[in-house]
Amino acid sequence: MDKNQLVKQPVPKMFFHYLLPAVSGTMVTSIYILADTIIIGKGIGTEAMAALNIVLPVFNLVFGTGLLFGVGGSVLMSISRGRGEEKKGQQYFTTAFILNLLAGIVYISLFFAFGENIMLFLGGTAVTMPYIMEYAPYIAGGALIFSFSSFLQAFVRNDGAPRRAMAAVIAGGVFNIIFDILLVFPFQMGMSGAALASVMGSVLTDCILISHFFSRQNGLRFCFGGLRLSFFKAVFANGFTSFLIEISAGIVIFAFNHQLLRYVGEIGVSAYGVITNTAFVVTALSNGVSQAAQPILSTNYGAGKFDRIYEVRALGVRTALAVCALPALLGLLMPDLFTYIFLNPSPEVLALSATAIRIYFIGFFVTGTNMFIINYFQAVVRPRISLGLCLFRGCVFNLFLVTVLPLLWGVTGIWMAVPLTEFISLGIGVLLIKRISIEQ
Numbered sequence: 001m002d003k004n005q006l007v008k009q010p011v012p013k014m015f016f017h018y019l020l021p022a023v024s025g026t027m028v029t030s031i032y033i034l035a036d037t038i039i040i041g042k043g044i045g046t047e048a049m050a051a052l053n054i055v056l057p058v059f060n061l062v063f064g065t066g067l068l069f070g071v072g073g074s075v076l077m078s079i080s081r082g083r084g085e086e087k088k089g090q091q092y093f094t095t096a097f098i099l100n101l102l103a104g105i106v107y108i109s110l111f112f113a114f115g116e117n118i119m120l121f122l123g124g125t126a127v128t129m130p131y132i133m134e135y136a137p138y139i140a141g142g143a144l145i146f147s148f149s150s151f152l153q154a155f156v157r158n159d160g161a162p163r164r165a166m167a168a169v170i171a172g173g174v175f176n177i178i179f180d181i182l183l184v185f186p187f188q189m190g191m192s193g194a195a196l197a198s199v200m201g202s203v204l205t206d207c208i209l210i211s212h213f214f215s216r217q218n219g220l221r222f223c224f225g226g227l228r229l230s231f232f233k234a235v236f237a238n239g240f241t242s243f244l245i246e247i248s249a250g251i252v253i254f255a256f257n258h259q260l261l262r263y264v265g266e267i268g269v270s271a272y273g274v275i276t277n278t279a280f281v282v283t284a285l286s287n288g289v290s291q292a293a294q295p296i297l298s299t300n301y302g303a304g305k306f307d308r309i310y311e312v313r314a315l316g317v318r319t320a321l322a323v324c325a326l327p328a329l330l331g332l333l334m335p336d337l338f339t340y341i342f343l344n345p346s347p348e349v350l351a352l353s354a355t356a357i358r359i360y361f362i363g364f365f366v367t368g369t370n371m372f373i374i375n376y377f378q379a380v381v382r383p384r385i386s387l388g389l390c391l392f393r394g395c396v397f398n399l400f401l402v403t404v405l406p407l408l409w410g411v412t413g414i415w416m417a418v419p420l421t422e423f424i425s426l427g428i429g430v431l432l433i434k435r436i437s438i439e440q
Contacts, residue, residue: 006299007082011311014296019319021162023288024169026153030280031173031201033059036194037277039180041342044131044190046349049342050269051131051191053276054123054257058111058136060250062143064243065103066150069096071291072239074158075298075379082302090223093155095231096239097222100151104144111140123257127266131191138195145202152209158295159219161212168208176201241378241386245371248394249283255402256414263411264352271353274342275360282327286368289320290375297379306439313376313433320368331361356415363419366426373429380438389432393425 006014033056041049073096080089111118119132139146149172153165176197183193212218253276260268293316300308330337335357339345345353370393377386398421405413405420 006078006296007303007305007308011296011308012315015292015312015315015319018157018162018292018295019289021166022157022292023285023323024166026288026291027169027173027281027284030277030284031169031176033280034277035173035177035180036198037273037342039184040191040194041273042344043184046270046343046346047127047266048131048191049273050266051124051128052135053253053269053273054119054128055132055136055139056276057122057247057250057254058139059146060246060253062104062107062139062146063150064246064250065107066100066147066152067154067246068239068243069100069103069235070151070154070239071242071294071378072096072235072237074154075238075294075381076234077155078158078295078298079302079381082299087223087226090221091227091231092235093220094222094224095227096151096155096235099232099235100147101144104147107143107147108141111137111143115140122254123261123269125261125266134191135195138192138199142199142202145199145206149202149205149209152206152212154291155220156209156212157291158298159212159217161215161217164212164215164217165209168205171208172201172203172205175204238378238381238383241374241383241390244387244390244394245287245374248390248398249279251395252398252402252418255399259402259406259414260411263406263414267346267349268352268411270343271339271349271356274339274353275356277342278327278331278338278357278361279364282324282364282367283371285323286320286371287375289316289323289368290372292316293372294375294379297376298381301380301438309380309438316372316376317369320372321365324364324366324368328361328364331357331364335361352411355412359412359415360418363422366422370422370425370429373433377432377436382436382438385432385436389425389429392428393421397421397424 037049037052040052073092076092077089080086080092115136116133119129119136124132153169156165179197179200180194183189183197187193189196213220256272257269260272293312296312297309300312335354336350338357339350339353343349374386374389374393377389398417401417401420402414405416407413409416
């Protein structure tokens with residue numbers, strides 16, 4: 001697609017052109033984790049699922065790093081293109097690529113030096129560590145593969161090829177599911193088989209995304225000349241919100257796991273695994289809406305077309321509300337449905353998860369709107385506002401509530417932390433949109 005169409009074509013046409021590919025792209029983390037969770041929960045058991053939930057923050061870290069540099073660099077590239085500064089856009093792409101590559105190498109080195117200690121810190125117990133150490137080395141060893149998956153999606157989508165990004169994720173996800181089933185069941189490879197399937201699926205996703213560089217549509221070029229420290233700072237600063245959105249999910253999982261182990265034990269972590277995997281889907285859907293809007297917002301911001309920006313914002317908020325309402329309603333009306341998807345639950349797990357899902361899922365009604373507001377400020381280069389909202393929603397208030405509320409209401413207080421955070425964050429986000437002008 002001609003990049004100039006982003007500032008010429010009707011906004012709804014452009015938004016819905018990007019929506020399905022963007023949602024498919026952001027589902028990449030969910031597809032891999034969902035496939036692993038269902039196969040592990042059904043094929044290995046609740047203790048193995050608890051182990052997987054303890055490893056999940058590693059996924060958040062590596063995919064979040066890809067978003068840090070992928071979204072950070074691609075937003076700046078799109079704005080540069082909107083201003084007619086093509087070379088500068090390529091310099092941002094090159095800068096982001098270098099940063100992503102270096103980060104992946106660091107992660108792999110750290111895990112193989114301190115892997116077991118890291119897993120114990122994340123919440124590994126005598127019961128779960130054998131399962132964890134079968135699974136985690138494959139995921140950590142594939143850190144570069146996973147991070148480049150989310151990195152390349154952002155740039156390929158901003159380069160006018162959202163359908164290629166969608167095809168890459170779908171192909172990798174289908175491959176992952178098929179090999180999950182084969183390696184865990186007929187080949188009896190257990191946790192190692194599930195992890196290996198995830199890595200292989202992501203390799204396929206990366207290969208399809210890389211094929212964009214050999215297509216006629218490709219507008220991405222490496223430009224190593226003229227790179228300055230300011231480029232590295234700008235990419236990091238503008239992408240940090242996307243990283244924080246992803247990594248904050250891992251921080252919350254980490255905090256919840258520790259609180260549940262304290263108040264309930266491994267059974268609580270297994271029940272929470274049902275919630276986290278559904279939350280991954282809701283987050284992916286929400287982020288997909290935001291990422292569909294991002295190239296349009298950033299390019300029109302660079303071109304100074306503010307009326308089109310406000311039109312995108314209104315359309316994005318309505319879409320986010322709509323896509324998050326379905327899982328929220330299903331959780332309230334049929335909570336056991338989600339538990340049976342992931343587990344062959346005991347009566348104890350079923351009783352615990354039903355109450356947890358009904359409380360926790362109330363927050364899903366506004367999750368999409370909160371994420372859209374955060375990404376909106378990022379797309380129009382208001383990184384401090386975006387970062388502040390993200391810190392408040394993703395870390396500060398969540399961690400405060402998950403620590404304090406259990407002192408008052410026990411395990412019920414743990415489940416209440418997220419929905420309370422979501423609704424308070426919504427109020428702050430709406431207030432900021434009304435008070436802060438971007439026409440400056």
